[in-house]
Amino acid sequence: MTLTGTGGVGKTRLALQLADELAGRFRDGAWCVDLSPITDPELIPERVTKTLGLPDRPDRSPLDTLVSLIAGRQLLMVLDNCEHLLDACARLTATLLAASAELTIVATSREPIGVAGEVTWTTPSLSLADEAVDLFRQRARLVRPSFTETADDAALVAEICRRLDGVPLAIELAATRARALSLVEIADGLGERFQLLTGGARTAVLRQQTLRASEDWSHDLLSESERVVFRRLAPFRGGFDLDAAHAVAGSTDLPRGQIVDKLTQLVDKSLVIADSAGESTRFRLLQTVQQYALEKLEQAGEAEAIRARHRDHYAALFDAGVTAGYGWHIAQAELEIDNLRAAFAWSREHGDIELAARLASSLFPLWIHSRTLEGLAWFDAVLTAPASMAPATRARALADKTIFEALTGNYGHADQAEEAVAIARRLDDPTLLAWSLAACGFTCSYSPELALPYFEQAIALSPALDDDWRLAQIYGVQAYSVFVAGDLATTQVAAEKGQRLADAVGDWSVSRLCRLCLGLTHLHRGELPMAVEKTRGVAIEAEAAGDPLFSTQSLAVLAEALACQGDTRGARAAADACVEAAADLIDFHRAVSFGTVVDVSLAAGDVSGAVGAGAAAFDACALPQLMAITGNPVARAALASGDLVTARHLVDEALAVGSGFQRILLLEIRARVAMAEGELKQAEQDARHALAIAAETGGYLAVPELIESLAAVNCAAGQHHRAARLFGLAASARDIAGTVRFKVYDAEYADAVNALREAMPQDDFEHHWAQGTASSIAEVIAYASGTEGRRKRPSRGWASLTPAEHNVIRLVSAGLRDKDIASKLSVSPRTVHSHLNHIYAKLDISSRVQLVQVAARHI
Numbered sequence: 001m002t003l004t005g006t007g008g009v010g011k012t013r014l015a016l017q018l019a020d021e022l023a024g025r026f027r028d029g030a031w032c033v034d035l036s037p038i039t040d041p042e043l044i045p046e047r048v049t050k051t052l053g054l055p056d057r058p059d060r061s062p063l064d065t066l067v068s069l070i071a072g073r074q075l076l077m078v079l080d081n082c083e084h085l086l087d088a089c090a091r092l093t094a095t096l097l098a099a100s101a102e103l104t105i106v107a108t109s110r111e112p113i114g115v116a117g118e119v120t121w122t123t124p125s126l127s128l129a130d131e132a133v134d135l136f137r138q139r140a141r142l143v144r145p146s147f148t149e150t151a152d153d154a155a156l157v158a159e160i161c162r163r164l165d166g167v168p169l170a171i172e173l174a175a176t177r178a179r180a181l182s183l184v185e186i187a188d189g190l191g192e193r194f195q196l197l198t199g200g201a202r203t204a205v206l207r208q209q210t211l212r213a214s215e216d217w218s219h220d221l222l223s224e225s226e227r228v229v230f231r232r233l234a235p236f237r238g239g240f241d242l243d244a245a246h247a248v249a250g251s252t253d254l255p256r257g258q259i260v261d262k263l264t265q266l267v268d269k270s271l272v273i274a275d276s277a278g279e280s281t282r283f284r285l286l287q288t289v290q291q292y293a294l295e296k297l298e299q300a301g302e303a304e305a306i307r308a309r310h311r312d313h314y315a316a317l318f319d320a321g322v323t324a325g326y327g328w329h330i331a332q333a334e335l336e337i338d339n340l341r342a343a344f345a346w347s348r349e350h351g352d353i354e355l356a357a358r359l360a361s362s363l364f365p366l367w368i369h370s371r372t373l374e375g376l377a378w379f380d381a382v383l384t385a386p387a388s389m390a391p392a393t394r395a396r397a398l399a400d401k402t403i404f405e406a407l408t409g410n411y412g413h414a415d416q417a418e419e420a421v422a423i424a425r426r427l428d429d430p431t432l433l434a435w436s437l438a439a440c441g442f443t444c445s446y447s448p449e450l451a452l453p454y455f456e457q458a459i460a461l462s463p464a465l466d467d468d469w470r471l472a473q474i475y476g477v478q479a480y481s482v483f484v485a486g487d488l489a490t491t492q493v494a495a496e497k498g499q500r501l502a503d504a505v506g507d508w509s510v511s512r513l514c515r516l517c518l519g520l521t522h523l524h525r526g527e528l529p530m531a532v533e534k535t536r537g538v539a540i541e542a543e544a545a546g547d548p549l550f551s552t553q554s555l556a557v558l559a560e561a562l563a564c565q566g567d568t569r570g571a572r573a574a575a576d577a578c579v580e581a582a583a584d585l586i587d588f589h590r591a592v593s594f595g596t597v598v599d600v601s602l603a604a605g606d607v608s609g610a611v612g613a614g615a616a617a618f619d620a621c622a623l624p625q626l627m628a629i630t631g632n633p634v635a636r637a638a639l640a641s642g643d644l645v646t647a648r649h650l651v652d653e654a655l656a657v658g659s660g661f662q663r664i665l666l667l668e669i670r671a672r673v674a675m676a677e678g679e680l681k682q683a684e685q686d687a688r689h690a691l692a693i694a695a696e697t698g699g700y701l702a703v704p705e706l707i708e709s710l711a712a713v714n715c716a717a718g719q720h721h722r723a724a725r726l727f728g729l730a731a732s733a734r735d736i737a738g739t740v741r742f743k744v745y746d747a748e749y750a751d752a753v754n755a756l757r758e759a760m761p762q763d764d765f766e767h768h769w770a771q772g773t774a775s776s777i778a779e780v781i782a783y784a785s786g787t788e789g790r791r792k793r794p795s796r797g798w799a800s801l802t803p804a805e806h807n808v809i810r811l812v813s814a815g816l817r818d819k820d821i822a823s824k825l826s827v828s829p830r831t832v833h834s835h836l837n838h839i840y841a842k843l844d845i846s847s848r849v850q851l852v853q854v855a856a857r858h859i
Helices: 011-025 041-051 062-070 083-099 131-143 151-163 168-179 183-196 211-220 224-232 242-249 256-268 287-299 303-319 326-335 337-349 353-362 364-370 372-383 391-407 414-427 430-443 448-460 468-484 488-505 508-524 528-545 548-565 568-582 587-603 607-620 624-629 633-640 644-657 662-676 680-697 703-716 720-737 743-759 762-773 777-785 803-813 818-825 829-843 848-858
Strands: 002-004 030-034 075-080 103-108 120-122 273-275 282-284
Touching (some): 002 011, 041 062, 062 083, 075 083, 083 103, 131 151, 224 242, 326 508, 353 391, 414 430, 430 448, 448 803, 448 829, 508 528, 508 548, 633 644, 644 662, 644 803, 680 703, 680 777, 703 743, 720 743
Parallel strands (some): 002 103, 002 120, 030 075, 075 103
Antiparallel strands (some): 273 282
8 A cells, every 4th residue: 555645744644653653563574664765676675585684695686685575574675765765676676575475565655656456545635624723733833832822813723724735855855934023024935935844854855844845746757748747837826727727837848748747746646635526527736736836837937938838727617608607607606716806816916907807707607606805896996097008998887896896785987988978879888888788787786767768778778789698687776776766666577587688598696686576565564474485595595606696685575584484583584594694795784684684583582682782783884774674673672762853863764765565664763753752643654655655566464464553543532433444454464464563562562452442332443443354455454544546647737746856955955066976876876966956857947945935845
């Protein structure tokens, strides 16, 4: 058996331990022969005879003496360090094994000996979790007995061992530096490890006294062509496949067939590690070996050319987009992410911003799949670089960056999307124009009247696109954008179209986005079973795909839907998983996860848990826009704890920016605050207004709560018959939707119903209650809100203004400039300007002064 492995991995130590443990099983014992000092192959037999204590025989050669000795003997022989004498060791081994059936040979070598019947076993590096760290500690204490560790020190030791790949020789050499250096200095010094890791024991063989000597020993045993291939593998990070090796290391004098041969030989010599676990073999170099190879590449004067080949190979691999299939694109990009990072960094370092930007855009599927923040960082780097790039490349990068920023809750970059649109129009590129228009629409998510025209223009270009993948993305972005804008109907239409296209092309990230939007639509329409089904499927799929963004969002919706159904245990499990999934995402998504915990806690009647989670959500992200989208759980927690001032302040802020169905939940909270403050007229007005919006948008989720609020108001006002019917209507609404009341509101509800029962004859109460329970959802809303015959918003005049336009007017009246208004509303100044143009047209005016005068008559 031959123990193979890289230099310093511990082959000799393992062989000696094996011999010691097994010696008792061999009648004639175990013997270890160190071949490291031998340079002449003819001297090997003599070295073995001397080790075994055999006398010289002038009438016999050392080999004959050995053969004579071992015949009939049962012994274990260790041949240590055979890699520089392979042919001679192979001949000796074959001869001795033929002479004795009871001889067992264990050899150590950096590559197999190559004799018939040989079994090779690759000696692994030490386990990083314990063995490597323990070895470092032991050796450090030998040179510095006072060596101790803090928690931070333990992390540094683990990092040092990781960077040294768990190789014992390297770890021991690093630990000896603890005599004079701190752990931070040792870790920092690993960038120049061949200068740092010297000073091994003087009694050790020369190649084990320094890390460089160990690597030099292996390198000196290579043929010239093996050395060429070896150093050209240095630019790879995180592994590579055979095609990449050929593209980067190959040349006219090293064709593909030779690359395969040389790579195989480097694997045999333990300089390259091969992993055949997947569909195709992956190769990699240990970090120390790679750093040595980089030095050899620099010395050969090939570094610039070979790193350029490396960059070009990976840029070309993904530059064609997703033509090879979306699933392949994602899987391959994840597999090659370290190589892609290296290619991107090298391009930037050498001023090739054009290629760096193209590489960033080509990885769009990967960024949206699981690495949104890294994608943003790449786009920031190329778009702020001083070097120029082609107009089309810049436009695509601008649009991509805008999309990613909007996905993370940052909608204030309409200017860069507009620049992309202008470039695309100049280039007459319909695909680029459609994507840039979608980016513009996404930045206007809080202003549906501005967002929809952009998406309509983008989709109108679809016949010219001939690109279902891009069209699926546009529909997905539109669905999410118009949901943020409060438009459930358009959300559903866009999401359904996007999902069909995404499923057809295999774009599972966009499919998840579309199904998430459908789940959100079902939730806010009160279609809870469908919401649970959609979002549970997305959550399972996202977790399996390692997609934290959609894991977080889908688990949040799932938790809300389960809580509304009364499954507080399931809701809590989903909410906890949501918090865990969001842990490494930006504050916007962490706030969403904590807000989910608020609602689940309120559903279970846990006010203190809701308050704690509400504080965490507010600390993570206090944007009023986020509060509007999520139904303002922070305000709901404040209300439950009795902090009415905070609750009203938070809900008023959210109402100032919320639109569409979002205002339903916000008005429901404000109605409860008003009731708690004794402002019954305000409570009734808010509840009726919310019901009217529910009728208009189909956002029925909060309808039971709103009707119960109206019932309580009527009961307090002495309108007992109407109150009883409203309570019956609320019960009917709950039965239709399958929703339950959050437990935190149960006592308040019971008090109101009991007070009504006491104020009315029993038959009278039951009669009016029964009238309510017999109603349909449309009748429920019509009766409760008084919306029968309500007209749609007119096209001109004050009544034609949208909530977003009212927000702009309020801030203009307060004397704010466009830039300040944009900051307040988290939109771009250009969006504010568009709002003002629409307002001027609707009110038939032309200046801010006129607007302030008109507003004074209505506000």
